Amino acid sequence: MADSVRKHVVPHTKAHKTLHLASPEPLGSVTPEEAQLLEKLHIKTLPRHVAVIMDGNGRWAQNRHLPRIAGHRAGTQSARTTIETCARLKIDALTLYAFSVENWRRPKTEIDFLMQLLREYLKKEMPLLQKNEIRMRFLGRVEELPAAVQKDVREAMEKTAANKGMVLCIALNYGGRAEIVDAMNRILAERNGNGASSPVTEEQLARHLYTGGLPDPDLLIRTSGEMRVSNFLLWQIAYAEIYVTETLWPDFNRARLLEAFVEYQKRERRYGGIREGEADTDKPARVAGE
Numbered sequence: 001m002a003d004s005v006r007k008h009v010v011p012h013t014k015a016h017k018t019l020h021l022a023s024p025e026p027l028g029s030v031t032p033e034e035a036q037l038l039e040k041l042h043i044k045t046l047p048r049h050v051a052v053i054m055d056g057n058g059r060w061a062q063n064r065h066l067p068r069i070a071g072h073r074a075g076t077q078s079a080r081t082t083i084e085t086c087a088r089l090k091i092d093a094l095t096l097y098a099f100s101v102e103n104w105r106r107p108k109t110e111i112d113f114l115m116q117l118l119r120e121y122l123k124k125e126m127p128l129l130q131k132n133e134i135r136m137r138f139l140g141r142v143e144e145l146p147a148a149v150q151k152d153v154r155e156a157m158e159k160t161a162a163n164k165g166m167v168l169c170i171a172l173n174y175g176g177r178a179e180i181v182d183a184m185n186r187i188l189a190e191r192n193g194n195g196a197s198s199p200v201t202e203e204q205l206a207r208h209l210y211t212g213g214l215p216d217p218d219l220l221i222r223t224s225g226e227m228r229v230s231n232f233l234l235w236q237i238a239y240a241e242i243y244v245t246e247t248l249w250p251d252f253n254r255a256r257l258l259e260a261f262v263e264y265q266k267r268e269r270r271y272g273g274i275r276e277g278e279a280d281t282d283k284p285a286r287v288a289g290e
């Protein structure tokens with residue numbers, strides 16, 4: 001890996017899977033597979049904002065003849081690994097899709113379990129979040145969540161508000177269409193008769209989204225193979241690179257995340273333009289904003 005990233009390769013053995021070497025930065029001990037992937041990565045062009053649709057918990061559990069909730073519990077370990085790795089690689093923002101507005105259609109026992117799991121997670125992982133200087137945000141209609149969840153969410157935001165590292169967004173009771181509607185209603189409420197006839201701009205709408213102030217995701221990862229965006233960050237992923245892996249979320253480990261970054265760095269981002277050097281004339285007909 002280029003520049004500042006130093007790695008400490010630890011061979012996998014049956015007896016000793018993860019050795020912890022006294023390693024300063026940034027990922028600590030790595031497996032040979034992770035080391036190979038790190039070798040291919042350029043630290044300076046990592047995505048600024050990574051968004052993840054964590055799918056496949058139910059299938060992972062079913063494959064093991066376990067109840068679906070066992071898959072969700074196993075999924076928290078992948079969330080932990082992803083959060084810690086992104087924070088250590090100094091990615092600006094990570095957004096995890098934890099509960100959609102559509103997820104209320106699931107059985108009540110599963111919904112209750114997911115809410116409980118999130119509450120446990122926030123409590124248990126607070127030291128890790130603080131140690132990595134992570135600032136928490138929640139995207140979605142938080143005010144519709146059970147009161148106890150709302151309280152924990154508020155506390156997590158307050159406790160981490162002064163942190164200066166990665167912003168971790170948990171999308172909770174989140175819907176992309178609902179977000180755009182909420183943004184429009186916030187704009188209308190703010191105007192309250194003032195300037196009501198002036199058109200809403202893209203920039204103004206973006207500022208009023210739940211993600212206001214954050215860069216748009218450069219990379220959207222979806223686990224478990226479905227080719228859908230599932231009402232996730234509809235506005236913000238307009239130019240994102242999409243990476244779909246067959247890996248089920250509970251199996252999505254650090255190597256799989258690094259693999260997604262390597263793949264992302266192979267893509268040439270064009271934002272509607274053409275490849276460098278392919279122009280017939282050297283001046284674009286129109287530059288955005290002109």
Ligand code: FPP
Nearest residue numbers: 054055056057058059072075076079098121
């Ligand atoms: C989708 O899998 C997953 C969810 C709806 C819940 C995601 C929650 C977690 C990973 C655990 C908690 C996360 C945090 C951030 C604490 P699915 O149930 O739709 O799987 P399936 O498609 O195989 O049925």
